[in-house]
Amino acid sequence: GALFYSNRQRRKANDQLLSNNLLIEKQNNEIKDQQTALAAAKAELEDKLSQLESLSTEKSMLINIVAHDLRNPLNSILGLCELMEMEENQLNAAQKQYLSLVRDSSDRMLKMISNLLNVRKIESNGIEVTLTEVAPLAIFEAVHRDFRQWLKDKNITLDIQGVSPQILVWADKELLFQVLENLVSNAVKYSPKGSMVEIFTALEGDNVRISVRDQGAGISAEDQSKLFQKFQRLSTQPTGGEQSIGLGLSLVKHLTERMGGSVQCESKLGQGSTFSVLIPAVT
Known part of the structure; x- marks a missing residue:
């Protein structure tokens, strides 16, 4: 068994x-x-x-x-x-x-x-970046000259009196020109005829805040969430029939960050928009 x-x-x-x-x-x-x-x-x-x-x-x-x-x-x-x-x-x-x-x-x-x-x-x-001492005022004066006919056609005043001639920033001159030119172009594009675009600078700690303020229709919260993405078009339309492929603000963000800065937007519908870049200051 x-x-x-x-x-x-x-x-x-x-x-x-x-x-x-x-x-x-x-x-x-x-x-x-x-x-x-x-x-x-x-x-x-x-x-x-x-x-x-x-x-x-x-x-x-x-x-x-x-x-x-x-x-x-x-x-x-x-x-x-x-x-x-x-x-x-x-x-x-x-x-x-x-x-x-x-x-x-x-x-x-x-x-x-x-x-x-x-x-x-x-x-x-x-993109190559060469940082030197740059005067924002000189750039805005050049942008003003370049846009003089466009400003005249839309009867828009570009006020650069708020840009201090004493302020200098550490930036690539060519890249900063493209950044500021795009910001002014954007402001003029979406501003109503007969309005004003204001530009001003201010020292903030180790940085300079360069701001471009318009009197346009403003930007919705939904549009602001995708503002700096490539090929994004806003629901607000240009006021003079201008064309846009949605690259300007994306370029502003990338170029500003390559220079060690940052970009911000403050806007409410019906109250215009203020775009600012923070760039390291020459102290």
């Missing part, structure tokens, strides 16, 4: 061992299948990534080619406009108006192209 019981236990143990071995073999096969599936998925993912990188490179090349091919004729058009403006006394009122439209449209398109190229540079880490 004891021998029979021992044999029965042994058979039961063998059956259990066989069952366990079969289960382990099944699990091993499942693991192998999963590994094969993972390897296939990884290969497919790497292939897709390679395709995306190739497309991204091609897109960047296409943007650069198109932008540069557009920029050259636009520069030629602007040069011809300047030559014609030198002969202003020989033009009648209608010709002066047409010339102004051509110049302004070409100038704005040129700025849009520059913004597009700069965004591509940021995405490829191709």
Whole structure:
């Protein structure tokens, strides 16, 4: 009886061992299948990534080619406009108006192209930053000159009296020019005719706050949440029929941060907007 019981236990143990071995073999096969599936998925993912990188490179090349091919004729058009403006006394009122439209449209398109190229540079880490002492007032005076006809056409006053001539910031001069030009352009674009855009500076600790305030329609809370994202268009429309591709404020944010600064917006619907950049001060 004891021998029979021992044999029965042994058979039961063998059956259990066989069952366990079969289960382990099944699990091993499942693991192998999963590994094969993972390897296939990884290969497919790497292939897709390679395709995306190739497309991204091609897109960047296409943007650069198109932008540069557009920029050259636009520069030629602007040069011809300047030559014609030198002969202003020989033009009648209608010709002066047409010339102004051509110049302004070409100038704005040129700025849009520059913004597009700069965004591509940021995405490829191709923006070089050289920090020097920069006077914000000199930049705003240059922006005022560049926008004089646009301001005249919309009867908008650009008040830069609040910009202290003594204040200097640590910034890349070219990048800061693009930042402040975009902020003023945005303010003028969304300001009603006959209004005022005010610019002022103030020392705040180790930084200088440079603010651009408009009397436009203001920005909703929903729009403010996506304000500095690329290719975002606001529900508020430009007041003079101007075009926007939604890159200016995204560029402002990226360039300001590359210079060690930050950007802020204060706005309420019906009460205008104030955009500010904080840039390290020269002390």
